[in-house]
Amino acid sequence: MSANTPEKRSNRKLLIGGLLVVLISINGILIYMNYQKKEKTEEQAEVIRVKNNELENQIKVYEALKADFERQSQELQAMGLENDSLETQIAAIGADLDELRGFRKRSYSLADQRRFRDRASAFEQQLKQKDEEIVQLKSDNEVLFTENTELKSTQNQLSDSLVTFKTSNRDLNEKVKLASKLEAQNMNVNIINQRGKEKEDNDNEFRAKRVDKIRVIFNLAKNDVAAKEPKTVYMRLIEPDGAALYNLATGSGSFQIDGENMYFTAKRDFVFDNTQQQLSFTYDKNAEYKKGQHVVELYTDGFMIGKSSFVLK
Incomplete structure (x- = not known):
């Protein structure tokens, strides 16, 4: 049996020390890799959260647009008017809403976000123009209503005058008839x-x-x-x-x-x-x-x- 010489003991220490260094390095690498993976997962979760918020906000925008267009349609109907293009826009917004709600179950890409934001912007512009038209129509209707009321008032006055004239004329005829009675x-x-x-x-x-x-x-x-x-x-x-x-x-x-x-x-x-x-x-x-x-x-x-x-x- 060989003796446990100082040289052998020294080599053993070096080997153990090297193994420790390797183990420590591997552990550090694993810790770093786990940290990187956690950060990536958090980033992905944040991206998904932002996309979901964007999607829900866009859905709310389209729901508000649809409600406003339906309000415009009701206002026009109350004035006895119909607008086929408005009904077409309401149908288009309804179709977009269905598609947006479908993204809750699948990926909502940046391209989709841009597309729906652009369409919403165009709808908002149309909504604004239609509101301006409705305000003008209401103003015109008020003028027409006033003129019609004045016309009816004048017509009633003429009718009253005609009735008065007919009554006076009848009374006059009766008086003439009575005065023309022979004796x-x-x-x-x-x-x-x-x-x-x-x-x-x-x-x-x-x-x-x-x-x-x-x-x-x-x-x-x-x-x-x-x-x-x-x-x-x-x-x-x-x-x-x-x-x-x-x-x-x-x-x-x-x-x-x-x-x-x-x-x-x-x-x-x-x-x-x-x-x-x-x-x-x-x-x-x-x-x-x-x-x-x-x-x-x-x-x-x-x-x-x-x-x-x-x-x-």
């Missing part, structure tokens, strides 16, 4: 006996058995308002029982008074000439007259123009 003056009722002799009685009392015909005579009073034109005068001979003598064979019929039918005994046509002209009726009943008071009424243009009575005994 029978000097109205007398005579009888004609069977021998054709006419008899006048100041008391308007006659013997029934002597009456063959009734003769009514009157003058038309002057009236400068009444039109000089053809007219018709209706005579009603009312017997004691209250009924007007009526016989189609002798020319009887009916006429309107205040919207109601009224039977007349006889009628005659004439031309009013405002000369106080005299008119007359001669009526033959062709039967015996009843005893009692008889009433004679005269009508023209819807008015009673004269009335008289006589008694048959």
Whole structure:
């Protein structure tokens, strides 16, 4: 067995020392490599976090853009307007939103970021221009509304004036019609006996058995308002029982008074000439007259123009 000489002990120490140095160096290298790996991992995590924040921010930007474009669409619809290009933009933003949300499950590159930022910028410019158009449209609508309100007010005033005019005109026509009413003056009722002799009685009392015909005579009073034109005068001979003598064979019929039918005994046509002209009726009943008071009424243009009575005994 060889002796453990000082030289051998020295070599062993050197070997152990070298191994320690190598181990220490390897450990240092491992520590450094682990540190580098940790830094790289943290950098990657930071990049991912920044990208995710950028993605979420971009999604929020597009959601706000879509909400603003939908607001514009509602404002236009409220004004009764439609805009197909606006609906197209809303659809395009919706498609971009779907694509952005899809990046939550896949890589969101710098190129994608730039592309969507540029598109968002273009949409924001369009949004601004459309808002300016809507403001102008609202202003124009307010002007039109004011003008329309003023026009309606003027139209209502004209309608009121027209109604007033029509009412005044109707009232005037009624006054003219009333003023133009004819009047029978000097109205007398005579009888004609069977021998054709006419008899006048100041008391308007006659013997029934002597009456063959009734003769009514009157003058038309002057009236400068009444039109000089053809007219018709209706005579009603009312017997004691209250009924007007009526016989189609002798020319009887009916006429309107205040919207109601009224039977007349006889009628005659004439031309009013405002000369106080005299008119007359001669009526033959062709039967015996009843005893009692008889009433004679005269009508023209819807008015009673004269009335008289006589008694048959």
